[in-house]
Amino acid sequence: MRMYIQTFLYKYIVFLYRIQEKKFDFLYGYRYNNYHSRIEGQQKSQNGVFMIVRKYMKNFLKYKYLLKELVVKNIKLKYRRSYLGVLWTLIEPLLQMLVLTLVFGTFFGKDDPQYPVYILTGRLLFGFYSSATKAGLKAVSGNASMIKKVYVPKYIYVLSSVLSNFVTFLISLIVLVGVAAVLHVKPTIYLLEAVVPLLILFVFTIGCGLILATLNVFFRDIEYIWSVFTLLLMYASAIFYQPTKIINSGNSWIFDINPLFMCIANFRNAVLYGQPMQMSYFVTSSAFAFVSVVIGVILFYKNQDKFILYV
Numbered sequence: 001m002r003m004y005i006q007t008f009l010y011k012y013i014v015f016l017y018r019i020q021e022k023k024f025d026f027l028y029g030y031r032y033n034n035y036h037s038r039i040e041g042q043q044k045s046q047n048g049v050f051m052i053v054r055k056y057m058k059n060f061l062k063y064k065y066l067l068k069e070l071v072v073k074n075i076k077l078k079y080r081r082s083y084l085g086v087l088w089t090l091i092e093p094l095l096q097m098l099v100l101t102l103v104f105g106t107f108f109g110k111d112d113p114q115y116p117v118y119i120l121t122g123r124l125l126f127g128f129y130s131s132a133t134k135a136g137l138k139a140v141s142g143n144a145s146m147i148k149k150v151y152v153p154k155y156i157y158v159l160s161s162v163l164s165n166f167v168t169f170l171i172s173l174i175v176l177v178g179v180a181a182v183l184h185v186k187p188t189i190y191l192l193e194a195v196v197p198l199l200i201l202f203v204f205t206i207g208c209g210l211i212l213a214t215l216n217v218f219f220r221d222i223e224y225i226w227s228v229f230t231l232l233l234m235y236a237s238a239i240f241y242q243p244t245k246i247i248n249s250g251n252s253w254i255f256d257i258n259p260l261f262m263c264i265a266n267f268r269n270a271v272l273y274g275q276p277m278q279m280s281y282f283v284t285s286s287a288f289a290f291v292s293v294v295i296g297v298i299l300f301y302k303n304q305d306k307f308i309l310y311v
Contacts, residue, residue, distance in 0.1 A: 136209025
């Protein structure tokens with residue numbers, strides 16, 4: 001009898017020990033697996049983002065020659081059947097500068113011999129933004145026949161429209177160099193900073209182009225609304241008047257929410273005034289450019305498969 005009792009107690013103790021051991025293994029295994037699953041999830045998400053970026057960069061490089069041909073095509077079509085051709089890129093801003101100087105010089109620039117350079121710097125940057133966004137707006141809807149026949153990443157059309165206008169804008173800067181030399185604008189070391197607002201404006205224009213191209217596919221009224229908006233934007237960007245007049249009147253918020261004005265102001269500081277950039281304008285305009293690109297890419301990416309149904 002004693003022997004049976006001892007055997008029973010021994011088996012019972014072994015049973016309890018195994019239960020405790022399994023419980024420990026279960027809890028430890030759960031915590032271990034949960035921890036490592038979280039680590040693996042974070043690594044997968046990071047790898048996923050990296051793979052997506054790598055995929056689109058590879059896709060972009062694959063179509064870089066097509067992008068180049070589209071840019072050349074857009075420039076040729078812009079001056080098709082024109083006797084002067086690309087020379088209009090130089091003549092047009094020069095004529096606009098003369099007209100604006102004659103009209104507004106009496107009121108805003110009669111005491112400033114370099115007022116034409118002031119107008120030209122603002123008009124060139126605004127002209128690029130206005131023409132590039134309008135071209136980007138029509139980039140998808142205007143290439144409907146090609147989109148329906150051949151597969152090409154649809155953002156290529158928007159990017160080529162902005163790039164072609166940026167190329168003509170860079171050519172038109174030759175006029176600015178000539179006028180500045182004639183009016184004795186002395187270059188300084190801060191002239192090197194002129195590249196920064198141009199790059200910010202270029203990125204901001206791409207973001208706006210992606211947003212407008214997406215919206216225009218579904219709402220064709222965007223084209224007319226944007227034409228009115230760019231007109232208002234021109235008057236809010238201090239192209240032919242000094243911004244101090246608006247700032248002193250207590251309406252400086254007009255410039256605080258206008259990244260185009262900030263790019264123009266920093267460009268003028270570098271080219272005309274020989275002063276360093278305003279860091280507040282640099283940071284704010286950079287933030288606007290970054291946000292516009294992020295919103296534009298997300299909006300365009302989520303809706304690009306529906307374009308073929310509406311163009």
